[in-house]
Amino acid sequence: MPSTSYLVAVVAIAFAVTLTLRAAPFAVLGRLRDSAVVRRLAVWMPVGILAILAVTALHGTITTDPRGTCYALLAVAVTVGTHLSFGRRTIVSVGAGTAVYVVLLNTL
Template identity: 70%
Template sequence: MIVRQLSAWMPVGILAILAVTALHGTIAAETHATWCALLAVAVTAGVHVTCGRRTILSVGIGTAVYVVLVNSL
């Protein structure tokens, strides 16, 4: 029972910690990167929910969106 609950909530917790630490450094840096990071977090969450909670896929796509946005704008 406990292991089943942990397996459901651990990826969400890890993603939340990753998002907070990434945004903390970005918000202090500059506003342009802040908007890129917030959009990338939204994309990551959307992919995570729509693609069956596949953590590697959602983090990978969110990271790619952030890198493209920061380098193109």
């Protein structure tokens, strides 16, 4: 069993590293606010994240169950349709697509 001083030192170091990593973005936020790179990332990052999630989810579905492939593609269509119809609200569109997929997978 490690000594108490060792455990306190480990917790103190973990605290310092965590605090530094959490505070660093706020320390440079003022300089990055007017950056063209940050503006471009703000536009493309959500799309990239959703694309990675979609590819990952569809890859797992398509390779395992042919019936699930049809359900997944239908859910993707619902997600895209909802996203374009309801003012590009990501939470609503992803929620609708997920709900369609879960309902189809569990009822049919």
